Amino acid sequence: MVDWNLYLARYQQTHGGIFFGSGEWDCNCQLFLPQEGKQPLLVLFSTDPCGRSTVKKLRCRTMVRLDKPYHLHIGPRSLVGGGISGVAGLVGKAMDFGFSETKGRVITTDNKPFTKLVLGDLSLRNALKARKDDLLEVHPGPQEDGWHLVEVFPNALEGLVKDSPWTNEAMAQSTDLIPSDEDKQAILRSGSAHFDGQLDALLEFLRAARDAVSMWPIQ
Numbered sequence: 001m002v003d004w005n006l007y008l009a010r011y012q013q014t015h016g017g018i019f020f021g022s023g024e025w026d027c028n029c030q031l032f033l034p035q036e037g038k039q040p041l042l043v044l045f046s047t048d049p050c051g052r053s054t055v056k057k058l059r060c061r062t063m064v065r066l067d068k069p070y071h072l073h074i075g076p077r078s079l080v081g082g083g084i085s086g087v088a089g090l091v092g093k094a095m096d097f098g099f100s101e102t103k104g105r106v107i108t109t110d111n112k113p114f115t116k117l118v119l120g121d122l123s124l125r126n127a128l129k130a131r132k133d134d135l136l137e138v139h140p141g142p143q144e145d146g147w148h149l150v151e152v153f154p155n156a157l158e159g160l161v162k163d164s165p166w167t168n169e170a171m172a173q174s175t176d177l178i179p180s181d182e183d184k185q186a187i188l189r190s191g192s193a194h195f196d197g198q199l200d201a202l203l204e205f206l207r208a209a210r211d212a213v214s215m216w217p218i219q
Contacts (some may be wrong), residue, residue, distance in 0.1 A: 002048045002171045004045045004056065005029040007195040010188070014196070021045075029057045034201075038210070041203060058166070059153045060206045068218040071110045072118070072138040074128065076101075076155070102123035104132065112131045114218050121212035127205040133165065134202065136209050149215060152206045168194040 005021045008029050012019040021029025031043040042061045047054050094109050096147065097119050105128065109115040119125060128136075133155050141147040170190035178184050 001025065001120075001174075002167055004058075006188075007171065007192060008043065008045060010192045010198050011196055011199060035062075041206060043199065043203075057153065058202075058203055059151055061149060061151045062206060062210050063141065063208055064150055066148050066213065066218055067146060069098060069110075069140040070114065070138060070148060070213070070218055071140070072115060072136070072213070073106075073108045074137075075106055075135040076133055077104050077106050084181045101123055101129040104219070111218065115119075117216045118212045121208065121215065123208040124212040125210040131136075131201060131205045136205070138213055141194065148213070150206065150210050152202055152209060154202075166195070166198050171195060 002025045003025050005024065008031055009019050009021065014032055016034075017031050017033040019029065019031050027045050027047045029045050033041040034045070035041060038058075038125075039062050042059075043060065044059045046057050046059075056211050072200065083195075095109065095112060095115075096102075097107060097116055099119055102119065107115070135153055135155070137149075139149050139150045141149055153178075154164065168191065170187045171194060173187055175187055176182040178187070
């Protein structure tokens with residue numbers, strides 16, 4: 001079992017921000033990452049109910065201010081039929097915007113012309129190509145002054161399972177029974193290197209989405 005609290009805390013030690021979480025193996029922690037001149041980023045781990053069991057999830061979020069209400073959902077085509085397809089009610093069907101980087105994706109939105117502008121951003125398209133199993137959502141917030149939630153996350157139907165791209169052998173290995181402190185630290189360094197790379201890439205996806213949706217006024 002992976003100690004997600006530990007690895008997010010170790011990420012904070014090298015990347016900065018403010019960590020919220022305990023030393024328990026409860027997958028319940030957050031990292032607040034300030035962004036100069038922009039809204040902060042929030043990394044959120046949680047253990048959520050899933051039928052009779054639970055699933056561990058990760059979300060990365062920020063907020064942007066837009067001129068009008070806007071909805072966008074981008075997810076892997078393989079998730080259609082597993083609950084994601086209901087989002088297509090926004091437009092009646094999933095849309096194809098003609099970009100090679102979005103092939104294999106289902107894109108649903110309530111504003112196709114604005115979404116074409118958003119997807120015109122090369123950084124976002126490159127992030128979509130690099131993070132093929134991750135999802136992006138944009139939704140209006142409860143405020144009345146244009147704030148929107150921008151969120152990216154791994155496949156929410158599977159969660160952070162043992163054999164997901166988010167884990168490696170070191171992360172899944174318990175150090176409790178390893179007597180050598182040097183060996184423990186080597187395992188943690190290997191686990192952190194893998195975890196940090198995954199989280200860095202997911203946060204780059206979030207930043208690219210944030211910048212793309214806030215670059216143009218909504219007509």
